[in-house]
Amino acid sequence: MTENDRPLRADAARNRARVLRVAYETFAEEGAGVPIDEIARRAGVGAGTIYRHFPTKEALFQAIVADRLRQVVERARDQAATDPGEGLYAFLFHLAEQGATDLGLTEAFAGSGFDLATSLPEAEREFTTLMADMLARGQRAGTVRPDVDVDDVKTLIVGLQAMRRFRGEQAERLYPLIRAGLTPR
């Protein structure tokens, strides 16, 4: 019960929203390593203002990642409903593209100094469930090998995002190849 229901003062609410928006962009561009002062500068506030809304830098990063994950999961749900056979592939490659423009998300998946399952267990569980679902659908539709499991898909996501992050658009050339590897012979 650390909740505080009293509504924020107008300026405080404005600043909080501003910080969130700027932090979102900044983590995406620079990754989790960016200094708090840089986010404060971009948002036009003092560092103290950020710390009044988020107890640590880590907490701010988590808030952003949780939100980002929610978006990704939502999108994937639509994808899966549309085409069971393609859902998993569309999701994988979409995630890879996201990783290209969102360094923070990539780091969250890779787990560099930040364990998703520990920090955001709820979001992680939702994400895993969704993936299991899409995988099963693909396997039923015959577009995905039956011997692939959820952990394999998670591993693949890490690899795909690393390729996309470090090798740029060059990585896209490998998507068909990955798909071929996942397809039953």
Next chain:
Amino acid sequence: MTENDRPLRADAARNRARVLRVAYETFAEEGAGVPIDEIARRAGVGAGTIYRHFPTKEALFQAIVADRLRQVVERARDQAATDPGEGLYAFLFHLAEQGATDLGLTEAFAGSGFDLATSLPEAEREFTTLMADMLARGQRAGTVRPDVDVDDVKTLIVGLQAMRRFRGEQAERLYPLIRAGLTPR
């Protein structure tokens, strides 16, 4: 011509070798981010001693990586000579395994704050040539798709090492899958 041909004093030579050996192990375990003081402590010397042999931490890291690359290339040459069809696959998966126990090497390939082609152009060229060679052999032997090029292989290496590094042995389950993707249908 920044060379200095005068032989090192006995203690200096001993320390230099000791630092190289310890730095090798330490970068492998902890990655390029490990403090110089930690390497100095493990080697039983002062930080100043390291700086007398290597102008910067970066230079020490480069020296280690260059050596590591040389080993990898040498091993790959043997591999390629033995079995043209399997050479590329053996090399890829060997590199992935190396990445598991050698964080420094992984970082060098991924290019996180360190561009191989710029820092060690010679080693990089040799590495690239070897890869092109193995790729061509595999394609001639019919075990590798003809539409794959050297850049694709480099991208794959980044992905494989990321998988191995962040997902541990779990990554090995995907090796056959990657191979399937690379094999002509």
Next chain:
DNA sequence: TGCTAACCGGAACGAGCGTCCCGATTGTAT
């Protein structure tokens, strides 16, 4: 309008790390 609690910016603090410096030590040539 005036009061006050909430909020603000940014200076200050402390920890971590790369690099430099210097008085003490030691290898080596004579």
Next chain:
DNA sequence: ATACAATCGGGACGCTCGTTCCGGTTAGCA
């Protein structure tokens, strides 16, 4: 054995960055 130059260890310095603190400012209510 002696002398001197090379080398050594580790403390000092400067910088970055997360976090805290505080004197000044402002929103919201009476």
